[in-house]
Amino acid sequence: MADGNMAYKFLDKVNSPADIKNFSIDELRELCAEIRHYMIECCSVNPGHLGSSLGAVELMVGMHYVYDTPDDKLVFDVGHQAYAHKIMTGRREAFRKNRMKDGISGFPKRSESEYDAFGAGHSSTSISAALGFAEAAKQLGLPHKAVALIGDGSLTGGLALEGLNNAGVSKTDVLVILNDNNISIDKNIGGLHEYLLKITTDPRYNDAKKRVWDRLGDGWVRKRVQRLVSTTKSHLVSNSGGDLFQAMGFRYFGPVDGNDIAQVVETLKKLRNMNGPLLLHAMTTKGKGYAPAEANQTVWHAPGIFDPETGMRQKSDKGDSRYQDVFGEVLLELARMDDKVVGITPAMASGCGMNILAKEMPERFYDVGIEEEHAVTFSAGLAAGGMKPFCNIYSSFSHRAFDQIFHDVALQGLPVTLCLDRSGIVGEDGATHHGCYDMAVYRALPGVVIAAPKDETELKMMMYTASLSKEGPFIIRYPRGYGEGTDWKAQEFRTMEVGKGELLMEGADVAVIVAGPSANRALECAQKMREETGWNPAIYNIRYIKPLDQDLMREVSSKYSRVVTIEDGTVVGGLYGAVAEYMSACDRPLPVRAVGIPDRYISQGTQEELKEECGLTNNEIYAVFAAESKKICKKDEKVLEN
Numbered sequence: 001m002a003d004g005n006m007a008y009k010f011l012d013k014v015n016s017p018a019d020i021k022n023f024s025i026d027e028l029r030e031l032c033a034e035i036r037h038y039m040i041e042c043c044s045v046n047p048g049h050l051g052s053s054l055g056a057v058e059l060m061v062g063m064h065y066v067y068d069t070p071d072d073k074l075v076f077d078v079g080h081q082a083y084a085h086k087i088m089t090g091r092r093e094a095f096r097k098n099r100m101k102d103g104i105s106g107f108p109k110r111s112e113s114e115y116d117a118f119g120a121g122h123s124s125t126s127i128s129a130a131l132g133f134a135e136a137a138k139q140l141g142l143p144h145k146a147v148a149l150i151g152d153g154s155l156t157g158g159l160a161l162e163g164l165n166n167a168g169v170s171k172t173d174v175l176v177i178l179n180d181n182n183i184s185i186d187k188n189i190g191g192l193h194e195y196l197l198k199i200t201t202d203p204r205y206n207d208a209k210k211r212v213w214d215r216l217g218d219g220w221v222r223k224r225v226q227r228l229v230s231t232t233k234s235h236l237v238s239n240s241g242g243d244l245f246q247a248m249g250f251r252y253f254g255p256v257d258g259n260d261i262a263q264v265v266e267t268l269k270k271l272r273n274m275n276g277p278l279l280l281h282a283m284t285t286k287g288k289g290y291a292p293a294e295a296n297q298t299v300w301h302a303p304g305i306f307d308p309e310t311g312m313r314q315k316s317d318k319g320d321s322r323y324q325d326v327f328g329e330v331l332l333e334l335a336r337m338d339d340k341v342v343g344i345t346p347a348m349a350s351g352c353g354m355n356i357l358a359k360e361m362p363e364r365f366y367d368v369g370i371e372e373e374h375a376v377t378f379s380a381g382l383a384a385g386g387m388k389p390f391c392n393i394y395s396s397f398s399h400r401a402f403d404q405i406f407h408d409v410a411l412q413g414l415p416v417t418l419c420l421d422r423s424g425i426v427g428e429d430g431a432t433h434h435g436c437y438d439m440a441v442y443r444a445l446p447g448v449v450i451a452a453p454k455d456e457t458e459l460k461m462m463m464y465t466a467s468l469s470k471e472g473p474f475i476i477r478y479p480r481g482y483g484e485g486t487d488w489k490a491q492e493f494r495t496m497e498v499g500k501g502e503l504l505m506e507g508a509d510v511a512v513i514v515a516g517p518s519a520n521r522a523l524e525c526a527q528k529m530r531e532e533t534g535w536n537p538a539i540y541n542i543r544y545i546k547p548l549d550q551d552l553m554r555e556v557s558s559k560y561s562r563v564v565t566i567e568d569g570t571v572v573g574g575l576y577g578a579v580a581e582y583m584s585a586c587d588r589p590l591p592v593r594a595v596g597i598p599d600r601y602i603s604q605g606t607q608e609e610l611k612e613e614c615g616l617t618n619n620e621i622y623a624v625f626a627a628e629s630k631k632i633c634k635k636d637e638k639v640l641e642n
Helices: 023-043 048-056 057-066 083-088 125-138 157-168 191-201 203-213 219-240 261-272 289-293 324-337 355-360 372-384 397-410 437-441 456-467 518-533 550-559 573-584 606-614 619-639
Strands: 073-077 145-150 174-180 251-257 279-285 341-345 365-367 390-393 417-423 449-451 474-479 500-505 512-516 538-541 544-548 563-569 592-597
Touching: 023 048, 023 057, 023 083, 023 261, 048 057, 048 083, 048 289, 057 083, 057 125, 057 174, 057 261, 057 500, 073 125, 083 219, 125 145, 125 157, 125 174, 145 619, 157 544, 191 619, 251 261, 279 289, 279 390, 289 372, 324 341, 324 355, 324 390, 324 417, 324 456, 324 474, 341 372, 341 397, 355 365, 372 390, 372 397, 390 456, 397 417, 397 437, 417 437, 437 449, 437 474, 437 563, 449 456, 449 512, 449 619, 500 518, 512 518, 512 619, 518 563, 538 550, 544 573, 563 619, 573 592
Parallel strands: 073 145, 145 174, 174 279, 251 279, 341 365, 341 390, 390 417, 417 474, 449 474, 512 538, 512 563, 563 592
Antiparallel strands: 449 544, 500 538
16 A cells, blocks of 8 residues: 555546546546545545445446536435545545545535535435435426435435335436445344345345346347346345335335446446436445455444554554443443343444443343434333333434434433433534534423533443433433543442532632533633632532522522633533523523534534634633633722722
8 A cells, every 4th residue: 555645547637527437447447446545545644434435436436427417416325435426526635634624524515515415414314305406406497317325224214214205206316326235333233224135135036137137228128128127026025025115116226236336337327317216226345445444344434543554543542431431331330230221322332332231231232223213212112111221322413303302201201311422522523413502402391301421420420310310301411532531430329419510619709610521621720720820710510401500500699790601512502591591580690601612513623623613622711711800800990999
């Protein structure tokens, strides 16, 4: 594997999809190899979602070769698989800054390129969006085509099935390409996955299809061959549910080898001129073309920095625990203590740490696939049946399940613990993945508990407290990455009273109310200010955004003249909203200053870069404290003058 900035015979000629239109199949094959090499070269030093994109190279090249983009619309789902698309659409050099601050997004983004027809950071959206494009073209009398490329993991999402259901009866010209690689991030599970597996492994169907597929479109025999293909599928696969897509109104083609560029191009050329809803089933290998990625597909979904020659990944020398690992180990410990405790995840077992429970107690673990809504209502059913479900969903993904959290859990008061991993700024995945809004979104629901631990120990105790709760939802939010280095394993379980915060540091004039790990940054800044100036604000760790600690709030309103709130969430409606609402209604209203994520979408970058942008690093927090101290001094000067 050559080092960076090597010359590429074909890739260096490609600045837009138009540049590949005259390539031969052999040249396209070479181009695919060069794109893979380039992705590995770039991602080895600038990490990204590598495995999915390696597997989808031929599909990306084939689509741009056959379709007239950007007039024809290619819609991707999730976007993890779209790196080759970005590289071919005028962003080859920009890809070296993929997912970096002020660089390009790791996902399709409409504002970034005319070739990014539809933004995609979450799953299962492509079919509905592509159908919308197809209908718009029909309404406007345009000849443009619409294609949705969806991974098999995303197909389990409710929105994808809704899109299929509507598209199948619409008679609209739309092509759905199912990129079937048998894995999303972790191994796929569930009924739809098993159905696809039966299609692709049935030897009778594959043997018969191999003999007839090449004849599709051979002039006068076309209709006869199409009937033969349809009959063959129906007879050989229908007993195992193989005609599901046809039953939904789609004409089904495949499976084809999605990593064979010749087969991809030949098939797409034929399908482009067909009418109505079509579904092409393409088999690919996640991590294709790079042995380490093929051998360990879960790890190489997003491997971090690695040596492209050896595949050796760079390991962190940080000794602290990651919050996801704390969650996983504590959940297992709670399950050992209480046979009613179970874990539920929508396809993020390794990412959230629930694989720890799955390994030791598989019967107490449920991976429901990419189905956030189902995960929540399934958890509600478990709770109603007498179990104690811990449902772990990434913060930004949980928005999909708001209706279920409201109707199925909160409204019924069911004791479901919702652990929202990746709250706050997540880093390079950008606006689609930042967990900015959970506090503001769920604070509006009556009867909800929202907890924000300041460190690993508090996460452990809050999970224990939630396991004893008789009603819910009990929401615990915590960030991506490493904790504070507390000795949480040595701590015995104890309850952390709901609705009670703590005073971390006494101070004067200004009360700082903090939610989550930012409490540690505020404490560090206050200590530094006391050492340097002799003055410091009081620091309160609120612990629970809802219910708000009424005793703490009364103490703050009676003892101090100003309030600062700090949170790793949007300043609109979260902790700041709760404190400002209280202060505006109390007998002694105080001015409240908000420090948090501003009311705009935050792009990609490292966590530290984006926290600095949002004013959440030590330097920015210290500057706020200094500014507040000056206001206090000016106020005192005016009092003395009077």
